[in-house]
Amino acid sequence: EAQVTQNPRYLITVTGKKLTVTCSQNMNHEYMSWYRQDPGLGLRQIYYSMNVEVTDKGDVPEGYKVSRKEKRNFPLILESPSPNQTSLYFCASSLLGLGNQPQHFGDGTRLSIL
């Protein structure tokens, strides 16, 4: 089954403790992206990747890092999490050439930073 898998689905942690949210897709998509979703603000892009070893900042990259060493994986790293990073995070992927290609989203990771 074609899917985007995120782990963990839920995480409660404390300020300053490094964490990684993994994202994996099995559709051989070139494009992958991370978003955060906050009430009333809609989805905001954190980072995206056009292909292996090619990553770039989205609208809200501060406090986050990503890597794309393999085509299928695109982990999101919070080196020193802070409470304002408490949010619902989504990973998405699509074929390159977003023109008419839908993005496939994971089911989200709810992070709470205390």
Add this chain to the structure above:
Amino acid sequence: KNQVEQSPQSLIILEGKNCTLQCNYTVSPFSNLRWYKQDTGRGPVSLTIMTFSENTKSNGRYTATLDADTKQSSLHITASQLSDSASYICVVSAGNNNNDMRFGAGTRLTVKP
């Protein structure tokens, strides 16, 4: 200022009724417009994608319209079902960049029996 505005923010309707959700945008140059459905606790799922030359597209009971002149889109849901309860997100892509997508904040639809 968000370049994609959706209305209403929330809507409650009775099962079996029709409803229409609105999306106005200022994104330019325009490439395409998508509607996604997001069930509670799940990621968004694509419903329709429309390019500049398309003014209507259907997916089952969902029909999206696009007026590129007025920069407006609507999503019409016919004969609503309880499973239609979800958030509906409008996403507009700019034509100058493979990554330039602007997301609306969504409309929260509740269908009651």
